[in-house]
Amino acid sequence: MNLRKITLLVLTSLMISSVAVSQKIKEKTVKKHLYTLASDEMQGRRAGTEGIEKAAQYIEGEFKRIGLKTYGDLDSYRQTFTFKNRRSGEDITSSNIIGVLEGKSRKDEMVIVSAHYDHLGMKKEGEGDLIFNGANDDASGVAAVLTLAEYFKKKGKNERTIVFIAFTAEEMGLIGSTHFGKGIDASKFVAGINLEMMGKEPATGPKTAWLTGFDRSDFGKIIQKNLEGTGYKLYPDPYPQFNLFFRSDNASLARLGVPSHTFSTTQIDKDPDYHKVTDEAETLDIVVITETIKAVAKGTESIINGKDTPTRVVIEEKKK
Ligand SMILES: [Zn+2]
Numbered sequence: 001m002n003l004r005k006i007t008l009l010v011l012t013s014l015m016i017s018s019v020a021v022s023q024k025i026k027e028k029t030v031k032k033h034l035y036t037l038a039s040d041e042m043q044g045r046r047a048g049t050e051g052i053e054k055a056a057q058y059i060e061g062e063f064k065r066i067g068l069k070t071y072g073d074l075d076s077y078r079q080t081f082t083f084k085n086r087r088s089g090e091d092i093t094s095s096n097i098i099g100v101l102e103g104k105s106r107k108d109e110m111v112i113v114s115a116h117y118d119h120l121g122m123k124k125e126g127e128g129d130l131i132f133n134g135a136n137d138d139a140s141g142v143a144a145v146l147t148l149a150e151y152f153k154k155k156g157k158n159e160r161t162i163v164f165i166a167f168t169a170e171e172m173g174l175i176g177s178t179h180f181g182k183g184i185d186a187s188k189f190v191a192g193i194n195l196e197m198m199g200k201e202p203a204t205g206p207k208t209a210w211l212t213g214f215d216r217s218d219f220g221k222i223i224q225k226n227l228e229g230t231g232y233k234l235y236p237d238p239y240p241q242f243n244l245f246f247r248s249d250n251a252s253l254a255r256l257g258v259p260s261h262t263f264s265t266t267q268i269d270k271d272p273d274y275h276k277v278t279d280e281a282e283t284l285d286i287v288v289i290t291e292t293i294k295a296v297a298k299g300t301e302s303i304i305n306g307k308d309t310p311t312r313v314v315i316e317e318k319k320k
Helices: 003-024 027-037 040-045 050-066 135-155 175-182 219-227 250-254 286-299
Strands: 078-084 091-101 106-116 160-167 189-195 208-211 233-236 260-264
Touching: 003 135, 003 286, 027 040, 027 050, 027 135, 027 286, 040 050, 050 091, 050 135, 050 160, 078 175, 091 135, 091 175, 106 135, 106 175, 135 160, 135 189, 135 286, 160 175, 175 250, 189 250, 208 219, 219 233, 219 286, 250 260
Parallel strands: 106 160, 106 189, 189 260, 208 233
Antiparallel strands: 078 091, 091 160, 208 260
């Protein structure tokens, strides 16, 4: 075979692999998950309410349909626990929803793909729209988790185990992810891929996203390398003043040393809908979410198939 033929062959196989990603991750699927989770019926998905229970059942149903296994000793997808809400003092019982796709050859090495499925609930009084739908925050991330679960299951090539988690009570202070972190041997978790507010185009333009804590491990650089030639670009978090690395569920695992970062696309410095009742599915761009899901699938491939292992995170916490 001459060099031209080899080049052609390599190019063709590269094209086939990126076509494969784009054919299996469909806007239609993403839209269905997003509109279901962000619907008024879910009443803003506040931890401990009937609304979030509906969201929990939807996620469980999808995990079952996709064919995921349960996690560890759990006999269902639910990791249920009770905690005290620091603000209201009430005891709340809620569940992380966890589904597992076992690795082919490196079962004991785990990669987390997560997003929080809770949100702020409803306004207690007032007129007009009272529901915090949390479409961008974070139905968009959960839609991505479900879409990726189906994608990786159908692909069936993950050498490492993937643990898909919809965390509860993020909005009450990263409660669900902190609870999950308490029960794990962190050394078995090679990476954490957390997805937040990925429904609006970033300042850097279409087909881009940003990653929190970019310099805290080489996770981001691995993703950038894997995205070369796809036309999609990942940037470091452009809003260091917001301290976002510590404000989402990735932090609960990063504190244990896991290279755990959050992907996002939203211009958080000027987003008019953040934590407002106007955070509705209609304000989001399904193309942005879908393209970002594809980029996450392609970008994390070498970690999921065991070729790359990101460096650990080291956090020196200030003493209180
Ligand atoms: Zn959020």
